[in-house]
Amino acid sequence: MTPWLLVGLPVAAAVLGVALRRNDLLARAVAVGLGAATLLVAVLAWALADGSAVSAGPGLRAGELAVPLDLVLDPTRGALAAVVALVALAVQVYSTWYLETDDRYGQFAATVSLFTGAMLLVVVSADLLLTVVGWEVMGWCSYLLIGHWSRRAAARRAALKAFLVTRVADIGFVLGIIGLAAGAGSTSLSAVLAPWRRPTACIDAALADGALAGEALTACGAPDGALRATLLVLVVVGILGKSAQVPFQDWLADAMEGPTPASALIHAATMVAAGTVVLAALFPVFADSPAARWFLGVAVAVTMLLAALLAFAQTDLKRMLAWSTVSQVAVMLSAVAAAPPADGADAGLLHLWSHALFKSLLFLAIGWAALAAGGTAAMALRGSAAAAPVLRTGFLVGFLSLAGVPLVVVGGLSKEHVLVTAWDGAVQADGPGVLVLVALVLTAAVTAAYSTRGYLVLTAHVRQQPTATGVPAVVHGVLWVLVLLTVFGSLVVLTGSFAVHQVSALWMLLSVLVIGVGVAVALRGGFDRDPAQVLARRFVPVADAGLGVDLLYRRVVATPVLRLARLVAFVDTEVVDAYVRGSAVATRAAGWAGARLHRAERPSAAVGLVLTGVVLLGALGVLAWS
């Protein structure tokens, strides 16, 4: 029952929120109250989780296909649910202040609740169909949240782009899920996993008996590897879309048009990170398919480095955070891509966990700073951290964590685990471990560089220090809580919720070395200058435009589709409909001709017709008879 409560509470909050949207006070109470209740349930569920517990769903009768609609809860999912609920609550509390004067706060809060519910559904889903449900609902909520300020054309465009790009990628996701389910005749996660896994033990035994490889596969009923790879690649395509990975990366930076709390939610705990959760759930099958792993590995390797470089050169710090999200999500996914089958994907999930904490902290803090400074550009935000002590601390902790400094903060630890996993993968398995490892190391350096840049810019000493007045205590509180969790969150590994190995000191040393390089590079221009201006002045405009990928999307996809649509519309009215109109015209013409022929009404013509008719009929009759 608990998982249903976990999903149901935020959804109920959404429904109530829509109903009460006129009354800000009630809407706030519902959003925050039920958000807190969700968090409570999540923490309880996490604490009480002991092994994997499936809650039976209502089930659908869909012919041959079994759709149980089950949910499942285990410690890992409990931990993820808890962090999702926590970030959601933080966002809800924060937006009561941030959107205080907004005339559509009610809708916003309700959408956030729904978004949370959808993400929780993905987390606790034990049924691929439910995963799709949560997945798509998140997409819709992102549309509403990004386009919240729909009076601004840029916001409308960003929302449309976000939804359409992810939806196009979802073609793959839906087809992949359907294909997997079709192979099992069920959408239940456990039922789907079984037939698609490589029956390794059986095959090994058969091979040991001297059977040929092909015979062994057949004898053991091994699934069609090519089909499995295709389906998994399709699923991965969907995940690349939702997680804003190459080649779908461009929507996420534009999504910064939404209110900052929405960005925090989308980036930290939901949507973009959901792909990791889904892949982790499918990991047993995924691990058996090197092709799919390579596909994912290449995509995320490219993404993490590219996004990190783009992040470094952004003029807009909020966009810098967005690109950093793209990069960090790639890091999470890289753990899944590279992990040896025996290890599981928990390293990625752990990074998700920590990323949720520090990224929400950074976003909420930068939103505050931007309000104080009056803009999100690097120039405007210069020194804005001085507005409140919690901002300075928050930025310090957050950027340390983002850079992945070991031991000190949560992000450091989880990134170590990803590195270790990638190393293991590179050593043991036939996945893209080496590639991922190289990309991770390079990315770590670049990440350190742009983290340094962010911190430098935000905490620079400026003459006129911005002040933020009227920020309620709860918002301070929320940020402090996040700061604390960012620092001490690493302790989560002690709960055993994530199955990860110990990290040796050697790795930490290596990390520090890499990070040091990054920091050193960033500091080349001194403490007072924006490293981006120092190091990559030429690259900045290109990076701000996201390498012009938006134009590419338009040229390659939007314009041809619209052209095709115009052609189709033309054909529809002028060709397909032409036969309809043509038959009408033909009938009328025949009528006219017939009437014309009978116009004179000569008696002789009538007689002539009779005679002709008889002759023709007689001839026909005799012909047909003979």
Added chain:
Amino acid sequence: MIHLLGPYLLASALVGLGVAGIAARRNAVLLLVGIELVLSGSLVLLVATQAAGADRWAAGSVLPLFVITIAAAEVVVALAVVLLVFRLRGTIDLDAPSAREDVS
């Protein structure tokens, strides 16, 4: 049945002549003549059939009597109508178009 060839040929010739007359003639009264020729061809055929093999009721012989009577009655009506038409239109040319103007 060689002896029936003659009557059959006669019947065919009469019918053919009649049809040709009907097809060619544009005068209502001459059309009647054509029709009578076809009828007489039919009568020859009926009688010939009767001669070939009698049916139950000797219909081949009886029917011509019927037909002649009907034809006579018809001709009466026909001539009456033709007369009427001539009175009203001044012509019994079958090629004359109707005076209809509201053609669609």
Added chain:
Amino acid sequence: MVMSLLLALPGAVGLWLVTGGRGLPVRPARWVAAATAAATLVLAVVVVALGSSVDRPWLPELGMRWSFGLDGISVPLVLLTATIGLLVAAHAWAEMPTGGSPATFLGCLLLVEAGALATFAARDAVLFFVAFEVVLVPMWLLVGRYGDDHDPRARADAAHRFVLYTAVGSTTMLLGILLLLARAGTSDLRALADGAGGALGGGTQLAVAALLVLGLAVKVPVFPFHTWLPPAHTTAPTAGSVLLAAVLLKMGTYGLVRLPVATVPDGFTRLAPVLAVAGTVGIVWGALVCLVERDLKRLIAYSSVAHMGFVVLALASGSETGLQAALYANVAHGAVSALLFVVVGGLKQRWGSVDLTVPRPALRETSPRLGFVLLLGLAASLGLPGLAGFWGEFLAVYAAWDPAPERSRALFVACAVAAAVGAALAAAYALRVAGIVWAGDRPDPEVATTPDTSGVERVVLGVLAVAVVGLGVAPMVLLGTTADAVARIGGGP
């Protein structure tokens, strides 16, 4: 007994309204119609609850019986029809089209309802055809007389196109029914489904199936027989559009399930690839046209073509899942399209036209309630989970991916892929509309704003919105209702 009453009540009152009660003023006429529609809904519920049926000889010459009854497949459609009937009757308070007497208008609505109910309840193939034809004239009147009063020529054209095109379809279907009747010796749909039809030879089955599918494809409508639908929708008054989309189109798909699928399974199997391709082309085609269509009502009509494409694709797949998906998507489309047409009809009433190229204040700013329902409808239309559209379309793609054994796997998988692409296109056009109509800038205070929904219209929209959400949240109710009947069809030879 109750069954007969269910059919007779709207039929009789409708007939009276178009004949004897023609002169009735608006007020009493509205009450009469609404009361009748409400009573019909109650009767429908009673019939469903009691499982009432009627079976009498009617035309012994054709072996045809006056046989009406419901099973799992027809129950949802009967309830949908009765509900929509009540809603359109109630909607007369919100919009009463000019063009003729109000009583006639309401009478036509009731007659369409009666015809649709009879169609869904008929258990005899010829009776099904007769009931199928009943809706033609009243619907023709609704489009041709009460339609958009801007362009009488277009109105007449749309009405004629509707009635003639549909007549082509229904007559072709009649040929199929007659051939079936001649070869199988019975027109009882139950007997036919239980094997009387399946026992026919392959050639006969193919011929029957071809005629039936061809005929019903016009009504559904399946690409390329869809060109009557956009003009009819564009022209029809709101209530007519709603009936057309939510009830009439359903008769086509229902007929496909009842006739070819159930009675001549082998013949249908041989046609399935063609139908699947046609349905898939319809999905993509409709969605593409929607991307550039200027008239909002036409756009919704084309989206109907796309949605019905999913239904057809699912049917063609031949699996039980496919049938379930088709029936679900059918009902879901009924609710969603009804919702959209009420909204868009309301907009047309307010704006005079629904040309998307005319700049107008955004609904979200001026009339948030109307905007909300529009957005809900669009979301459902693009297949958002949690709303009605999702389950049917997801299961339809699944069914196409995994068709029944005798079908070409590769072709159906290709169709599934294309259908999934079509679903993405659906998102594009739905958001295109949302971007133009719903979202936008705060209006210039000088510009007249759009009055928000209120009164009966609000209630109608509320009911439909609840239905759309309800179907999306609890699909198990509907799927459970149809499951047994579907299993019987699917379990046939």
Added chain:
Amino acid sequence: MSDLVTIDWPVLAPALAPAAGVVVVLVGDAALPRRGGGRWALPVAAVVLLLGALAAAAAAVGAGAQTLRTLCLPAPDGACLWTAGPRTSTLQAGILLAAAAALALLHDGRPRPRDRAVSATLLLAATTGGVAVAAASDLGSWLVALELATVPAVALVALRGSRAAAHGALTLLVTSLVSFALLVLGAALWLTATGDATFSADTVALAWADPQRRAVLVLAVTLLVAGLGFKLSLVPFHAWTPQAYATTDLGTAVFLAAASKLAAVAALLVPVAAIVGAGLDAPALVVLLGVPAVASLGLGTVVALRQTDPVRLLAWSTIAQAGWIVVPLTALDAPALRAAAAYALVYAAATTVAFAAVARTGARTLEDHRGLLRRDPLAGGALGLALLVLAGLPPGVVGLVVKVLALAPPVNAGVWPVVAAGVVAVVVGIAVYLRWFTVLLSGSGDRPAASPAGPVVSQRATRVVLVVGSAGLVLASALPTLLLDLLS
């Protein structure tokens, strides 16, 4: 006499009644030449017709499924000249009722006083022929009765006395004469082929078995179809129809369109029944019936689509409907006979009602009917119903049912070209009738309510026709089986 042939007078009553009526009217008119300007002639004729109809209906209902025979020759031959099954009796009743309706319209059309008795006589005589031909089972009575049904009708058209009517009558006359000649030739060939002067299935089957005689039989059927095609207005024997309808008065037009058509159908069913009874597999005969049927369906509907004169529209619709009547016969099986009869009866009823409505409104163009439904609910409603029945659209259910019945035999027999033509004709036909229906419905605001020749005189008889006709159509629509039971 009575030892030679048996005579069962009650069985003969349907034909005897109008025949007696002829005598009564003629004698009365001769005895009282100027009395009342012949005012009594039409009512007397109507009463006589109704009596005959009553007798025929009683025969159809009362006899069950039995076949009534009379004028039978003594055993061992035992052939009967008058054979009337329920189908025949029902058709006879239909002919008599249609003739009565024609009389009613004739009456309301205010004929010249001196024409009344003549009109009544001619009409009764033609009716007698029509009723008799339905029951005729031998070539002689069949030919005589058929001509008795035709010749007075020609005279009736000519009687109108106008220039246009004369032209119409001339066309009708020459066509009918040619057809008569063809019919006689056909009859002679039939006798030659079968060696039998009756229409009997056994001899047909025998003739068919012999290739030589088969050819003659095919030729005979060709000529019979051509001769009857004229009466039935089948293309290409149809050219007289629009002229005659449009130039004569509406009463005569109804007689031609309804009573005369029913008589033609009854006459056609006699040889066709024999052929059907023989159980032949005869593509030649299917072609002979199918080609004119398809041509009529096609030409009739498309030309009707362009007519603006309601009478001409009805004339072309008659041509199309004649095609429909023949459609089932192409299957050459037993249900086809009933389907054709049923179709003919429904068509006749609907056409009669439509003509009555036109007579009541005096419309000369379709536009004159604009808003009729509002101006004159009786005429508008009846006309609307009749049009829907003709189009085969509910609520004119009976029209739909007979179309279903008509299509079933050819579908069953696989005569697909005819079926395809039927489908096209259904659709174009709907366009034809809805075109008129639209005018009825549309608001009368655009045009002054008064029609050019509005009802200026009392039209009680027409009203009765409208009411009775529509009631019949409504009843048959609700319970089509009532009609079909009569034809079983």
